[in-house]
Amino acid sequence: MAQFSHIEYPIKIPYQLRVYFTKGAFELDNPLFRDLACTRESGNRRKALFYVDEAVSQANPELTGQIGSYFDQYADDLRLMDIEILAGGESLKNDPDRLERIYTDIEDHKICRHSYIVAIGGGALLDTVGFAAATAHRGIRHFRFPTTTLGQADAGVGVKNGVNFHQKKNFVGAFAPPFAVINDYKFLSTLPEVHLRNGYIEAIKVALIRDAKFFEWIEENVDALNEFDGETMEELIHRCAEHHVAHIATSGDPFEMGSVRPLDFGHWAAHKLEQLSEFDLSHGEAVAIGIAIDTLYSEEMGYLDSKSANRILTLLKKLHFELFSDHLERRNGSRFPYVLEGLEEFREHLGGLLTITLLKRIGSRFEVHEMDTDVVLKSMNRLKSL
Ligand SMILES: NC(=O)c1ccc[n+]([C@@H]2O[C@H](COP(=O)([O-])OP(=O)(O)OC[C@H]3O[C@@H](n4cnc5c(N)ncnc54)[C@H](O)[C@@H]3O)[C@@H](O)[C@H]2O)c1
Ligand SMILES: [Zn+2]
Structure with missing residues (x-):
């Protein structure tokens, strides 16, 4: 008769799914992002690598400068590695080359599991950057800033991310709760x-x-x-x-x-x-x-x-x-x-x-x-x- 032995332990991992609502997250007097990024065994000068949806960046030309000033203000705690602009929309999820580019940035900037990846954009950008964050080094903390109504209400506030493969929606993806979601209503003012x-x-x-x-x-x-x-x-x-x-x-x-x-x-x-x-x-x-x-x-x-x-x-x-x-x-x-x-x-x-x-x-x-x-x-x- 066939026999087997086995070892079994439950693994319980508590997650906290946190969605914040604000206006003007990178205005200098808005401490929300800093407070979130710098609590919890934060150690010193956490690195952050940003990805911004090109349409958001074009519609808000002051945004990258504002993020730069925000990080200057909190330079003791946070270190801005780069702000990459990515063309958003579904074509991003369909293009493996752009995913590879994100992995390359993560490698080049030596982004580690104690750093942050921050995604600002529509659901497609959040899905793509979130997937890269979930898989590089087997998971880097990531912040999501959804900039569309659909993203703020739905796509950006969950635990899923992913990209398309052979045109099939979300064929490649992962479940990875974001470190935090920040719904900044101000972004909606430029949305078509x-x-x-x-x-x-x-x-x-x-x-x-x-x-x-x-x-x-x-x-x-x-x-x-x-x-x-x-x-x-x-x-x-x-x-x-x-x-x-x-x-x-x-x-x-x-x-x-x-x-x-x-x-x-x-x-x-x-x-x-x-x-x-x-x-x-x-x-x-x-x-x-x-x-x-x-x-x-x-x-x-x-x-x-x-x-x-x-x-x-x-x-x-x-x-x-x-x-x-x-x-x-x-x-x-x-x-x-x-x-x-x-x-x-x-x-x-x-x-x-x-x-x-x-x-x-x-x-x-x-x-x-x-x-x-x-x-x-x-x-x-x-x-x-x-
Ligand atoms: N992960 C999930 O649980 C989940 C759930 C639902 C949907 N989704 C995915 O989300 C995607 C759809 O997201 P979406 O509706 O946000 O569309 P989208 O990401 O395609 O964005 C729509 C367009 O608006 C632009 N844009 C975004 N924010 C802007 C702003 N503030 N001002 C000006 N332009 C702006 C983008 O560049 C893009 O061209 C789909 O890929 C869908 O599969 C994911
Ligand atoms: Zn949907």
Whole structure:
């Protein structure tokens, strides 16, 4: 009879997921960054290497000088190694050469596990720089400064990072909680409208799966959101970020070992659409369509009542999201469009069992393990006719 012996110990690693909200993080009288960077067994003169999204740097020409002055003020505690400017957006996640450049910088500046890498930019830049930080030396502390609504509300406040491989979204990545996230609302003042709007969709997503009252609040504030009113956007970001962080910290599965991923509601189609459009569709635009498909699917299957489905689509339309894209119809000879491959890719990414989040009410979700292809097609056709 086969025999074995074994050794087993639990390893418990406490993480603290910290998201701060401020305005003007590198103004000289704002001590937040310094206080965070210099507490905790900090030792002397921690090194920091910065990466700034090119669009952010162009829109805020004073930023690099300001960071320089900030570090001069705290020269006893902090040492600025360099501020690298990286062209942001999805092309960054698609380009392995740029990842290699970051590793080279880390090597050249002798950035160690007690240094900081600071990423300032959109979700794509945070994902890329965060991945480099998570993997160089098996993990360097990193600060995230999301500069888009989507980043501040969602992409930047979680524990995931990664890059695309062969155009497949986030194929290579790691779970690595950032040292801290700093949501500096001031950055939003230079963000183009299309990207301001993109953050709204992740807020709608999280409201749909967790919080009916938040959904109502978004409905009530549609006009202010369409006018990009500062205070309203800040509240939306704060509430959305709170939900994300709470979900990650309390769901019992922060590193997604299981197959249930409610925060990815609407994302199986979205990720495929981004790829099919060669990233012409932004993440937010694609998620809006993905949410619309899964909402109608929930209705068609009898899980969600028609009135609620209507409310959801109406809100998306009022916020000027397109609910259909020609990419949904692209097919390769067969009667099935390419976008359906998103289901299989989603399953592969999760590992094992396909698990799709659907709605049973606004604010309440559940999971299914298969999708009826004909009903998905019908849902997409209904969107077209809308
Ligand atoms: N890690 C996660 O958990 C997670 C979650 C959701 C989304 N994401 C990823 O995030 C990415 C989308 O992020 P995004 O919506 O922030 O888009 P993005 O990073 O592509 O940024 C959008 C555009 O705005 C520019 N920009 C950024 N901030 C600016 C500012 N303040 N002023 C002017 N221009 C600015 C960028 O250069 C870019 O061209 C996708 O790759 C998506 O997969 C990651
Ligand atoms: Zn998303």
